[in-house]
Amino acid sequence: MAKDALFFAEDIFGNQFCLKDDCIHTFDPETGLFDKLAESINEWSGIILEDYEVLTGYSLAHDWQNIYGPIQSGYRLVPKIPFVLGGEYELENLYLARTGESMRARADLALQIRNIPDGASIKMDIKD
Incomplete structure (x- = not known):
């Protein structure tokens, strides 16, 4: 899914920024x-500075750190209910996870839903 892209930055949720096809793109790990x-x-x-929030x-991230303390390097705020499945961008829907673990779980989700049409019902099976 992420072929031919050079990733150089990510947001607090693990969404990534990359060079692809001579332009800058965002990459959503939940959908690929x-x-x-x-x-x-x-x-x-310029776009980042204009709309950084x-x-x-x-x-x-600021609200999380005011309550729980600093977010260490290598960690991201990850949705309990994935955003692509209707999870809200609210503190109650977030937990702290290692970046690599989060990306693996979200890549697994992206692979499972990639051929499902928008609006279709899915069943989420959470495993340890």
Whole structure:
């Protein structure tokens, strides 16, 4: 799903930014989909600065740290109910997880739902 992309940054939720097809894209690990965000790194940095609250998850990360303390390097805020399945961008729906573990779980979800049409019902089976 993520072939031919050079990843260089990610937000607090583990959504990633990458170079792909000579442009800057976002990559959603829950769906495995890319969205073009900018034509250049300069344009990307301007977009990030203009909308950092949404594009980085700053507000939720700040609120989390006020309650639970610093978020260590290598950790991300991960949704209990995945965003792609209707999970809310709220503290109550988030937990702290190692980045690698989170990416593996979300990649597994992306592989399971990639051929399911939008709006279809699915059953989520959570395993240890």
